[in-house]
Amino acid sequence: MSELIVEKVRALAEGLLPSMGLELVDVHFRREEHGWVLRLFIDQEGGVTLEHCSMVSREVSDYLDVEDLIEQPYHLEVSSPGLERPLRDIRDFKRFCGKKAWVKLHEPVAGQRVFIGNIHQVHDDMIEMILENGDPLTFSYDAVNKARLSI
Numbered sequence: 001m002s003e004l005i006v007e008k009v010r011a012l013a014e015g016l017l018p019s020m021g022l023e024l025v026d027v028h029f030r031r032e033e034h035g036w037v038l039r040l041f042i043d044q045e046g047g048v049t050l051e052h053c054s055m056v057s058r059e060v061s062d063y064l065d066v067e068d069l070i071e072q073p074y075h076l077e078v079s080s081p082g083l084e085r086p087l088r089d090i091r092d093f094k095r096f097c098g099k100k101a102w103v104k105l106h107e108p109v110a111g112q113r114v115f116i117g118n119i120h121q122v123h124d125d126m127i128e129m130i131l132e133n134g135d136p137l138t139f140s141y142d143a144v145n146k147a148r149l150s151i
Contacts, residue, residue: 002029005038005069012063013040013056022052025081025088029074036074038064041081053078087147094122101129102150105143116150 006027013024025041042048042056057078064070087093087101097119104114117131125141 005029008067008069009038009040009060009064012060013042016059017042017056020052020055022048022056026086029070034075036070036072037077038070038074039077039079041079043081043085048080053080083149083151085149087144087149090122090125090127090141093119093127093141093147096149097122100150101147103129103139103147104145105139106145107143109137109139113145 006029009029010024010027013027017024022042022044025043027041028037028039030037040056040060042052044052057076060078061076064076084102085092087096087103093101099119100117101119102114102116107113109115115129115131115137117129117137120128120130120136122128126138127141127144128136128138131137
């Protein structure tokens with residue numbers, strides 16, 4: 001049931017946020033210590049403000065009230081993805097070219113699967129990083145298991 005809620009909220013947010021100049025980074029709906037939490041992570045160039053989060057929270061809350069998707073009590077949270085923002089697709093790698101990233105690959109390269117370095121360039125689906133030790137590393141986006149910005 002929680003997957004259905006995430007899908008519906010994701011579809012709403014992906015249709016709504018671009019008109020507000022925002023993008024959806026992720027949606028989570030899970031049981032936590034204090035109960036169920038529906039969490040949306042939003043972003044835009046230059047970051048998001050409390051006003052952005054409040055605006056999105058009102059819109060999503062109104063939608064959920066009308067659609068009556070969630071039967072159990074829950075908390076709605078809308079926030080920025082933070083400094084260690086996930087890199088969800090190739091566009092994110094292009095957007096954050098020059099920034100430091102943490103990348104975990106599906107298969108090891110030279111016996112290693114986790115790399116930290118700067119995103120140097122992105123061409124088509126190929127990503128080149130300059131690792132912390134100065135070595136270059138090139139891999140396809142399909143090889144990425146998880147990735148996020150790193151501080």
